[in-house]
Amino acid sequence: MALRLSYPFGLSFFSPIRVHNRPIRACTFFARNQIETHKLVKEVRERLERDYSTLPVGRNGRDDEEMILWFLKDRKFCVEEAVSKLTKAIKWRKEFGVSDVSEESMEEIARTGKAYVHDFLDVEGRPVLIVVASKHFPAKHNPVENEKLCVFMIEKALSKLPDGKEEILGIFDLRGFSTDNADLNFLKFLIDVFYYYYPKRLEQVLFVDAPFVFQPLWQLVKPLLKSYASLARFCSAETVREEYFTEATVPADFRD
Template sequence: MATTDNSTYIQPIISTDGTLGHLTPEQTETLKQFWACLYDIFDGKTAFDQTIPTSFKGQAQEEPNALVQKSSWFGRGKPASESGPVVPRFTGEDLKKAYWKLTMMDHPDVVILKFIRARKWVLDDALKMFLNTLKWRIVERLDELIELSDVELDAKYPKFLEQLHKGKGYLHGADPLGRPLTFINPRFHHKADQPSETTYRFTLYNMEHGRTLLPQGTENVIVIFDLSNFGLDNMDWGFVRLFVQCFESYYPETLGVCVVHRAPFVFWGLWKLIQPLLDPVVASKFVFTRNNAELHKIIPRDRLPINHFDGLDDWTYEYISAQENENDHMKDSAKKEELLRERHELEAKFDIATRAWIKESEGTSSDERDEIAKNIREQYARLSPYIHAASVYRRRGVAVNGQINWTYNIKDDN
């Protein structure tokens, strides 16, 4: 019979302050005010900053409220004197669509509360951060990373499949609190081996799929940088900047722990340059483990692979290629449109209930909104195969019908 020696594991205590179901009346009021401001923007009643957020690619930042041609929303437009009538780069309706795509299967409040907590309950700061994220997602076409197949992404971004085959980054398993484990293996990465845009897209691909693998009630992930055999030729400052920017600006309150495992001597000189780039809150999430015994205090052995980590799970990463007809659902236009209409109806119901809830004087939650959010999650599980291409996680049976099912092949370590 297999044994599971987890005697050294220390389960952390996760604060529930400011999370859904644990809000004070004052925090609930701030959430209401956020929604009220957001609806004013969605409805076109309030103007907002049209600046495109910067990215690690060095994308130029335009002046606030810049106006461009509608046909050129995702690029620089000609001056008004040359191009005729101009319109805002983003409209409230654009942001509303981006918001609901970002929400996916989550309770809408969960998404928003992450931004509010990240900005210490300062409403204006949280709103600015949230709007920047929506604009960034539109400009960077984040949705395509789960809507397109791996083969389609490879055609668009050269050597994308190569990143998947090498196992530079992937998710496998979860800690006892349900937080998915993301493994990053820099030893397989050499900056010049693929276009920087491919590295960029592959990183965001893992971020987006990580969100789809969060079980209900779990809001963040654990990242493990396995620095075994790491050398200076594996260093990529573009990736570092992107990683930092994502967790600080675009995926707030998503990083639970970042484990830097088996860092060699050469890494510590680089860390002196990396640490000042980090927001103090994000920096506090970093922990360093010199060996597997120390890692086992953070993640129990039965959740870690035998290979590299001296775990008990007899599992080795292997990319599973696309299966024939795996995306047939996406070709069923009639069913897809039916499910999209159903989704939009639920979104509209949630909006109506939220607008009514905002006007209530009591600082309490709304059972009606929670019930609609529950229906949104259930409906999303049915909709997803029609709008999202199959991933390696669906092929492995991890993400099926809205359920997250990690399996572990536990071996006796005696």
């Protein structure tokens, strides 16, 4: 798979910068940066081939250079840490059967409407994954099917990423949430999935119109998020309408 690189720090290709007090063109700096990044990707790929040759290849496999780059970025370009985390992620994808989860296999549980990927991007150009908490009943729904639906929706949202975008927006619609909808085990699964297997893919999470009964659950979940708790924003449905979508793209559930 071809490796796509983007320029960091928001600088333009020809922005002048200085190194050791000497002005150089940004294109020269980034060319060197790209060369170093290619070397690191190659190093991770060769390590995986040498030490983990039984891992799958192809899309989301040990030779997928885009996936390798994604995990290198997450691990601040530390090869050792990227290899360790990527190995765990590829093994998990195989054991979980991510490639076997499809629209057809998820049809029944998806019919509950508890989660869906919005047809339109938000104003920042991000795919939007919406969870309707009031339609989630852990006592009635199969937990394995819930986990598969979660992964399927993440994969679907990521497949809608436009060029230049790497992260999605998550919206938890908490209107009508009650203790019957509370599911700490599922939230722990969701946190692990985004931390270990889809790192740096969730840019922000909106908790919309959270009722008082949600607060005890949030107090249990927040410590598990650690630094990722900063991604969370509690807001109203009105905020979702006005700040994240246009009149034409706002989800039907959030229209006036």
